[in-house]
Amino acid sequence: MTNLAVLLVVLGVASASAPIIFIGGVLLLIRVVADRWPRRVLHSLVYERVVTPRRTVAGEEVEVSLSLWNRSRLPIAWAGSDDVLSTHLLAAHGGVELSTAGPLRPFERVTRHIRIVPSRRGVHEVGPVRVRVAEHFGTHAPFVDLPDEPTTILARPLMVPVSGSSPQSAPLAQIRARRSLYVDPTLFAGVRPYQSGDPMRTIHWRATARQRTVQSKLFEPALSPQQILVVDVQTIEGPYWMLNYDEQLFEDLCVAALSMARSLIVEDAACGFAAAGFTRTALRFAYLPPRADRGQIERIGDILARLTSESSAPLTQLLAWLPRRVARGTTIVILSGRNPTSSAGVARRLQRSGFAVHYVLFEAGADALREGRQAGLSCWPGAVESDGGRPRAVVLNAQPA
DSSP, X not given: OHHHHHHHHHHHHHHTOHHHHHHHHHHHHHHHHHHHHHHHHHHTEXXXXXXXXXXXXXXXXXXXXXXXXXXXXXXXXXXXXXEEEOTTEEETTSOSEEEEXXXXXXXXXXXXXXXXXXXXXXXXXXXXXXXXEEOTTOSOOOEEEOOOOOEEEEEEOOOOOEEOOOTTOSSTTOOBXXXXXXXXXXXXXXXXXXXXXXXXGGBOHHHHHHHSSOEEXXXXXXXXXXXXXXXXXXXXXXXXXXXXXXXXXXXXXXXXXXXXXXXXXXXXXXXXXXESBXXXXXXXXXXXXXXXXXXXXXXXXXXXXXOOSSBSXXXXXHHHHGGGTSOTTOEEEEEESSOGGGGHHHHHHHHHTTOEEEEEEESOOHHHHHHHHHTTOEEEEEEEEEETTEEEEEEETOOOO
């Protein structure tokens, strides 16, 4: 169009025709305005994106606010933005992009609120974004890809009720110790003759009166003071560096880990977490020390949201590393979908060192349970029950397949 306008102006001058010169000048002016106007307003256009909340649960809605602000004195015939959604983020309209568009007067702001849903656990991103404007004659629409960082959404696994019990019929992972440096004053086990060094508060005065010799109260060893939930990230047998995995089994393990952690913490038990997997950090192992406060549930949920399904090391290396981080007497509960005999040697060494080690096997058959128990390991089956693809409950002591 620019070449045509210049040609008309030259032709009008050559032929001394004022109408042709006028038409060429008007076309040339339109071309200049159409080129300069959108580029100027494009650089004065401000884009904002706000995600609320940034932390959520898989399957719950998140609101995204997209805003365009015209900070120039020139009106914009049409402006729009297109945000790219990462995999497993579903927009309300069912597309893979978030967009907002419309005309803007000088210094006007347009905001659109859109709801999106993370369909599964993980770290999801909204962005990058492309901002576009159109000139008044509609001949072209220049755009710019903004260099802003994508907004991340952390989707934790679902927490569901936990039913069933451990083989010892004790609260989950709280196993009564055979020997301990400490005793539980709520677990009265009888009386015995007084021994030198017994505290005065342990003397049983009624038994002393009956026996006519000083008697001391006898208490059972204390329950295990803290627990560590270990997720076996490797879901398929073979070398861990092959990076093969069963996606559904891994998601079930994450749901079970967070649900079991909540059931422990609400009972005032100290619970920690460990896994040999990547969490978008330089650390080889994901680890949280045992704590009993309710905030530990969110911390475990966040680390499970970041945990990838690729193993960073064999389970045996993680189990050998744990004694340097937790005290003796800690109960280690391993959530796995594989045969436990591959890590039986390390588990037995942990047991001899004063740690209680138990396996909860998901999707493991009766053969795996039998082999684990024959190897001297404490194993019991578990399952994540689903309803329409959505987890409904974690069942311990479920019947193995």
